[in-house]
Amino acid sequence: MFEPAMFEPAVLPAANRNSVAGINIGSAVGSVSEWLRRITVRVIASGQSHGSGVVWRSKGLIVTNAHVVGSPSSRPQFVRSEIGGGSYEVEFADGRKAQGWLVARDPKIDLAALAVGMHDLQAASIRKARTLRPGELMIAVGNPWDGAGAVSTGIVHHSVGKSSVLTADIRLAPGNSGGPLADAEGAVVGINSMIIDGFGVAVTSEAVERFLKRSRLLEVV
Amino acid sequence: MASSLIEFSKSIADAVEQVGVSVIAVLEGGRDGVSGTIWRDGLAVTAEHTIRGYDEVTIVLPSGEKTKASVIGRDPGSDIALLKIAEKSSAASLADEARSRVGEVVLSVGRRGTEGLATTYGVISAIGGPWRTWQGTRIDRSFRLDLNPFSGFSGGPVVNARGEVLGIALSGPRRSIMTIPSSTVNRVVDQLLKHGRIARGYLGVGIQVVAFPEPMRQTLGLQSERGLLVVTVDPKSSAEKFGLLLGDIIVTVDASPVHSVRSLQPALDSENVGKVINLEIVRGGKLLKLPVTIGERGAA
Numbered sequence: 228m229f230e231p232a233m234f235e236p237a238v239l240p241a242a243n244r245n246s247v248a249g250i251n252i253g254s255a256v257g258s259v260s261e262w263l264r265r266i267t268v269r270v271i272a273s274g275q276s277h278g279s280g281v282v283w284r285s286k287g288l289i290v291t292n293a294h295v296v297g298s299p300s301s302r303p304q305f306v307r308s309e310i311g312g313g314s315y316e317v318e319f320a321d322g323r324k325a326q327g328w329l330v331a332r333d334p335k336i337d338l339a340a341l342a343v344g345m346h347d348l349q350a351a352s353i354r355k356a357r358t359l360r361p362g363e364l365m366i367a368v369g370n371p372w373d374g375a376g377a378v379s380t381g382i383v384h385h386s387v388g389k390s391s392v393l394t395a396d397i398r399l400a401p402g403n404s405g406g407p408l409a410d411a412e413g414a415v416v417g418i419n420s421m422i423i424d425g426f427g428v429a430v431t432s433e434a435v436e437r438f439l440k441r442s443r444l445l446e447v448v
Numbered sequence: 449m450a451s452s453l454i455e456f457s458k459s460i461a462d463a464v465e466q467v468g469v470s471v472i473a474v475l476e477g478g479r480d481g482v483s484g485t486i487w488r489d490g491l492a493v494t495a496e497h498t499i500r501g502y503d504e505v506t507i508v509l510p511s512g513e514k515t516k517a518s519v520i521g522r523d524p525g526s527d528i529a530l531l532k533i534a535e536k537s538s539a540a541s542l543a544d545e546a547r548s549r550v551g552e553v554v555l556s557v558g559r560r561g562t563e564g565l566a567t568t569y570g571v572i573s574a575i576g577g578p579w580r581t582w583q584g585t586r587i588d589r590s591f592r593l594d595l596n597p598f599s600g601f602s603g604g605p606v607v608n609a610r611g612e613v614l615g616i617a618l619s620g621p622r623r624s625i626m627t628i629p630s631s632t633v634n635r636v637v638d639q640l641l642k643h644g645r646i647a648r649g650y651l652g653v654g655i656q657v658v659a660f661p662e663p664m665r666q667t668l669g670l671q672s673e674r675g676l677l678v679v680t681v682d683p684k685s686s687a688e689k690f691g692l693l694l695g696d697i698i699v700t701v702d703a704s705p706v707h708s709v710r711s712l713q714p715a716l717d718s719e720n721v722g723k724v725i726n727l728e729i730v731r732g733g734k735l736l737k738l739p740v741t742i743g744e745r746g747a748a
Contacts, residue, residue: 255453361567362464362555364457382460382555384598385566396568396596411457425596 256366259413260378263368264320266351266415267406269375270295270327270341271316279369279406280317280327280341281415283435285350288444289317289327289341290435291405292420293334296341317343320376331442336391337420338430338438339405351407354414356431357387365395367419367427369406377402384426391434393417397427459609464557464567466611470540471604472533473508473559474499474517483558483604485616486510486537487637494603495618496522496529507533508562521640525585525648526628527618528636540605542630543612545589550575556595556617556625558604570595584648584713588635591615591627601625639718649716650745652685653678653692657708660697660730668735672705675730676712686743693731700728716742 268280270291278295282288296315313329327341363383368376381397395408399422408417408429417429439445470486477483477498484494484507492507499505499519507517521530550572557567576590593606597619605613606627616633620626628636639646655676664670675697681687698706701715702725715725720742727738 252452252456255456259453360461360465361468361565362457362461362569364453364460382567382569384568385560386564388563396598411453424598426598 256378256380259366259409259411260368260376262413263366263378263407263409263415264376265349267320267368267370267376269318269370270405271318272296277370277402278404279402279419281405281407281418282348282350283340283353283439284445285348286346287343287348288439289343290418290439291339291341292418292430293332293337293339294420295405296329296332296339315341317341319348331438331444333438333442336430336434336438338418338435340439340442340444351409351415352413353432353436354410354412354416355433356393356416356429357433359383359387359393359410359416361385364411365397365416365427366409366411366413367395367397367399367403367406368409369400369403369419379403381427387431391431392420393429393431394423395427395429398425399427403427460553460555460569463555463607463609463611464565467540467557467605467607467613468559468565469510469538470613471510471557471559471565473561473600474531474603475506475508475514475561476502477505478600478602481561481600482602483600483617484531485603485605485613486533486539487633488539490533490537491539491637491641492517492531492533492537493616493633493637494529494531495616496524496527498602499529505531507531508559509533509537510559512562514562521637521644523585523636523640523646525581525583525646526587526632526636527581528616528628528633528640530637530640540607540613541611543608543610543614545614545629545631548572548575548591548608548614553609554593554595554614555607555609556593556597556601556604557607558598558601558617560600566598566600568596568598568601580710580713584716585646586632586714586717587628588632589629591629593625593627595625597623597625647718647721648745649718649720649742650685651712651716651740651742652682652687654680655698655709655712658697664730664733667733668730670699670730670735672699672707674707675699676706676709686741690740691738692727692729692740695731697730698727699730699735702726703728 280289280291283290317327325343332339384394403419407415421428472484484492517531574592615627615629658677
């Protein structure tokens with residue numbers, strides 16, 4: 228249904244590389260987060276609760292947390308029959324709004340997929356979380372409280388190994404739920420889903436791909 | 449500019465990897481195991497309080513191999529224990545800690561059993577001078593860190609962005625990381641290797657702070673307002689041997705005034721065991737000098 232995204236490095240705003248003497252980490256974080264904002268959406272459920280989502284494929288596939296689009300206890304573990312059953316407002320960084328239809332949801336791994344009727348979206352470039360080394364820079368973008376597109380930085384706490392979650396030493400807020408956790412190049416490695424002992428916990432990009440395949444939302448990966 | 453971010457990310461991950469070859473896991477320590485740092489060839493340090501009661505511990509080497517290590521020395525005062533590791537090991541490289549600066553990037557690195565390395569990232573918030581643990585041990589420098597602790601970090605290194613060790617990480621108050629600086633760890637390791645323990649100075653007196661009456665200060669020409677009144681004398685101690693009596697008031701130690709129990713502690717540092725200190729005391733309304741050799745605690 229959805230074409231795989233081009234797995235190439237994010238197209239970042241052109242930097243005046245030679246004009247800056249020394250390293251300017253601050254503005255570099257700024258340009259990566261600018262890119263991440265373009266692939267991050269706000270998911271509004273029932274008019275008030277806000278979460279985030281990531282444009283996973285350009286043809287209108289949005290990935291978010293299961294807990295952003297419904298309370299985990301009130302629904303069956305895996306709901307494919309709900310296609311067309313739930314609808315959420317999806318707001319893009321450029322201000323466009325669309326109706327997002329819940330097409331898959333798995334509370335066990337805290338993932339959900341929404342489909343929007345748009346085909347020209349800027350999609351995330353994806354990197355496998357298991358290729359990360361402890362200490363690599365992590366950047367999260369989300370919509371905590373009223374801070375739309377809020378950015379935070381941290382590092383990979385430890386290698387993912389066989390786990391389907393990635394732990395990062397990064398400060399997240401509840402509105403980061405469903406939003407992207409990305410590397411220094413802006414490549415998405417996970418979907419932020421929990422805060423444990425002050426650490427950010429994200430569902431890995433591999434787990435997202437498996438979830439989408441299982442839900443038959445991806446034919447080819 | 450984005451490339452600078454990629455470089456930064458790489459250098460932090462490299463620093464973790466570099467020191468990682470010197471970080472071990474100590475499985476008996478704490479609730480879910482703690483970390484240790486290979487300090488010299490064949491020797492590792494870890495957090496003493498987490499392995500109290502063990503003569504031998506199970507460690508996971510950087511290679512992932514599980515093996516036994518014997519505990520060959522302990523210093524509860526600085527919370528450092530010394531482990532003998534049989535395998536060929538690569539010792540961590542130490543930072544020039546005197547050159548560390550506030551704002552510098554630091555990492556806490558630990559090993560989680562066989563799962564590999566774990567790390568958190570932060571900065572040095574403040575650097576201070578020497579301080580003493582509640583057991584009275586002198587720590588050469590204080591580092592206040594803006595750095596998250598995590599399960600099993602104790603005993604692992606705190607490193608700078610080059611992967612050089614600033615000190616050993618221990619649990620501090622209010623979910624913070626306390627650092628025993630490398631210079632102090634070196635001193636503790638040297639003494640543990642030499643004596644198998646850290647000698648603690650012992651004078652053998654119970655003391656109480658007293659204020660000198662103004663007329664007495666004037667008569668004796670005392671600079672200090674307070675002194676330390678001897679209220680008990682351990683019969684087997686150097687205080688007894690060298691003639692300190694109940695009722696003596698200690699005014700100075702090696703010419704520096706003592707006005708609190710803590711101010712006497714530097715005289716009892718381990719390097720002073722066996723050395724002669726010169727006390728100035730008030731006895732019977734007169735000022736007199738009394739040389740005393742510092743004994744060792746527990747060596748009756």
